[in-house]
Amino acid sequence: MQRNKWIGWILILLVLAGCSAKNQGPTEVPLPYYNQADFTPEWIERSSASGLHAIGDFNLTNQLGEPVTRDSLLGKIYVANFFFTICPTICPRMASNLDRVQQAYLDDDQVMLVSHSVMPWVDSVAVLRDYAAQRGILSHKWLLLTGDKKQIYQLGRSSYFADEGFGKSVTDESNFLHTENIVLIDPNMHIRGVYNGTLPLEMARLIEDIEKLKREQSAT
Secondary structure, eight states, X not given: XXXXXXXXXXXXXXXXXXXXXXXXXXXXXXXXXXXXXXXXXXXXOGGGOTTSOOOOOOEEEOTTSOEEEHHHHTTSEEEEEXXXXXXXXXXXXXXXXXXXXXXXXXXXXXXXXXXXXXXXXXXXXXXXXXXXXHHTOOTTTEEEEBOOHHHHHHIIIIISOXXXXXXXXXXXXXXXXXXXXXXXXXXXXXXXXXXXXXXXXXXXXXXXHHHHHHHXXXXX
């Protein structure tokens, strides 16, 4: 009889332990870091994240004629891409897809969108301002950047690993820079996600990953 009593208590404890584990839910897999031009994902403990690849310094101008630097975005979660206003093919699709992200985070100061023009000799501040008005791009949420071509191309290739030749690390700097990649940058300026900007489904994944980053930041 005593033996049956102990067995009963053990079964109760096992059931309670199972319920507790169920309520806790599965452990969330953190987003990887991307430190190379071939976008090989690396899962690294945050405590070991110092010394990783990060977005370099820059000094560009937005659609309002205001300066935007690396420090302007430090501490933010932001989504970055490259485009030009007269692009007839993938850029309009990317802009439409990114608008979904803009709408999702209209009132969230922690999240920004940043689009760099790869034709700054065409995309002046005035052109970018008109483009923003036509597409409903809001300056407090979505920055359209122009500036020195050499700086933009260096930033694109060295910091964002952006190029039409996917994963190509050595490129003649005179070649035109264009990519359909959208990258997710964390508050410490590390690349944490890469997405095909022409696919609406990829924007759903991007939004999920932004939420992961926000939870990661709130846990610190």
